[in-house]
Amino acid sequence: MIKLENINLRFGNKEIFSDFSLTIKNGEKILLNAPSGKGKSSLLKIIMGFLKPDSGQVIIEDKVLSAQNVKEIRGKIAYLPQDISFPKMKVEDFIQNVLAYESNKNISYNRDSVEGMLKDLILPKDTLAQDTSSLSGGEKQRIGILIMQLLNREIFLLDEVTSALNSELKVFITNYFLKMKQTIIVVSHDEVWQEKDLRKVVW
């Protein structure tokens, strides 16, 4: 369960959140629905501990997000920002680099299962041999999703993940996420999410 309690945030003179509270149950899918500049992306950053609210707290699985547990909490969350970018190297090398991080050492690389996941995300097998710099925005997003799946993340924070996709892929990706067991929090201006049956949080 994710709980945001009495979040207050100002950027200079501009008030973004005033006593904002929200509870999200495990496995729930929600769409943050607010006009541009109202702090949707900021809210995702607050959950990740990338942005400190002026006051209020974030509670994830009964733990208050703090400097002591931020790494552990980030380890439960997949954060997919809108302008996802990878260092320049082969896709497969990048995935292996990610798995080589100290905190991911318990996850082993299995090429067959990765190829299976590529297929699920309608990406060709040879994507693994491709250079990250030659990937389109949509391909990057899907590689990002694939890696987060490999990392067994329980919560997905999606910041405009469908914005770089064509309409066919938009539908595919939204369905892909909605079928998942994990908790999903979406920030998107795409109509395709609006049409779906998911909880909409408006402010």
Next chain:
Amino acid sequence: MGAKDLNFYSMLFAYLLLLIPIGILYITKVKLIKESILSVLRMSIQLGLVGVYLKYIFEWDNILLNIAWLFVMIIVSTFSIINSNGVCKRLFFLPIVGALAISLFFNIAYFNFFIVKISDIFNAKYLIPISGMLLGNSLKGNIIATNTFFDYFKNREGEYFFTLSLGASREEALKPIVKESMKRALRPTLASIATIGLVSLPGMMTGQILGGSIPMTAIKYQIAIMIAIFSTMAISIFLVILFLKRVSFNKFDVMKKYIFIKGEN
């Protein structure tokens, strides 16, 4: 034996040469005339003062005074690095002073003791000019390295956040940024080391030859000083970035926001 002194008329002719670039700027309407005159004026005043100062510092040759002068150079370099990045002075002053001091003192001591083989390694005649060359050249590298480092956070912080979210520790997430900063900073110096002799005869060598040294001696000094410059640069950049990494982030591994806020300077 020393270089021939330049008298009043020599210097007058030197300044007269300035009329040609100023003429070109005038004809081409490039608005740099005032800046050119001010720059040359500033350089003349600075060097004039240093000339007077060095005359005494060489005469007195007092260890403490010599070291104090090195610290003046280090502090001026530190401000130059901080100002080129527009970051918080309070936070970065001590780490950068420390990084520059460690690398400079190590390299100058090594150079004077093992290479020039003088017993008094703080001898002003060797200490001050050679330190100036080591520090002056490292400064450029440190400016490039810190600019690369901070620009990454100004423009591509999202990439760093994404790396953290992939499970990287702060250290792991910073590794490619540190690599890039060092590479960009060291590359120009390596390029200039590789073309020395073919394109330019460096200042130190020219000075020594004018001062009466035989070319082979001047060349040996030049080789040694280039290696020492590279070493000072690499050590100082490594330490500056190491210390920056320590002080720039909060406990959530996020770069402190007030680093770039002007009012906090």
